[in-house]
């Protein structure tokens with residue numbers, strides 16, 4: 001960034017649209033001193049808090065520019081537009097925008113301030129920038145904030161609506177059931193679920209299935225690996241491991257080259273679908289799959305192709321966005337209004353259901369892999385107003 005700071009006076013004035021003649025003047029020491037005095041005075045024109053906010057905004061903008069190799073000073077209005085667009089897409093754990101429109105305006109003020117102090121034209125005044133912020137303001141005013149939680153009953157209802165024991169519909173039903181349990185029981189975000197590989201899973205004799213989230217086993221450098229648990233269900237209809245076993249069997253079948261044989265095997269497994277007994281190895285039975293079937297770095301949740309007659313499972317993984325749309329579609333099929341929901345609703349539903357069933361903040365933080373209790377509190381305030389609330393102890 002030194003190169004930017006060393007930009008010549010001539011260039012700066014040209015950028016500011018000022019007459020170039022002044023640059024030819026030999027500025028003597030006295031004038032330089034006056035320049036410093038004027039800079040000091042400038043510092044008093046803004047309150048200390050505003051100054052801090054502007055500096056913070058400027059550092060954020062500079063980092064953004066550096067990460068895309070864009071010039072930050074002077075910045076082209078188009079670059080500022082990209083920055084506004086970037087800020088508008090940043091969301092926190094709950095899907096809530098990280099930058100409120102007022103914060104975005106403050107960032108723009110910080111960028112403007114730095115440009116004006118350095119004698120550049122203010123790129124934030126460009127019509128394209130102000131229109132974008134106004135548009136965003138309108139959009140935010142109409143869009144709901146947090147995703148509503150989907151609690152256990154809702155998840156079970158969505159899964160029960162799917163057609164599991166028919167071909168070809170049963171193929172995507174098997175995958176989507178696993179995705180739903182990963183989001184609800186595993187409290188995984190959409191990107192985390194989409195990023196899982198077969199060898200992220202480990203069958204456990206008493207716990208159910210352990211799922212390594214984040215960096216793969218091969219990535220030894222990163223020690224911050226989280227493991228979430230998909231426990232055996234009390235009944236097959238709430239058993240996430242059963243869903244995993246059924247899906248991985250279909251993944252194995254998808255590797256069969258002969259189309260007729262593949263179709264025959266797919267039908268066999270789908271027609272066998274039942275909820276009377278576990279197929280996951282719970283209850284001391286033998287599961288459909290073994291640890292050997294998970295010894296692959298292929299994606300767990302795959303894209304599928306389907307027409308009326310047949311379904312294929314692709315080798316490529318499904319995207320997080322596709323998981324999100326899948327959930328909305330499955331909700332609609334189950335006759336539910338999906339307007340305020342998203343894949344994050346499953347993770348939110350985990351927190352809500354766990355709290356209703358008496359889980360402690362510690363337990364929820366562990367399952368959701370949160371570092372701070374504050375994050376869990378946010379959700380209690382929003383969705384569990386009765387949790388840890390003395391009103392429930394009034395004996396009413």
Ligand SMILES: [Zn+2]
Pocket residue numbers: 232233235236239240241242243278279280281282
């Ligand atoms: Zn099971």
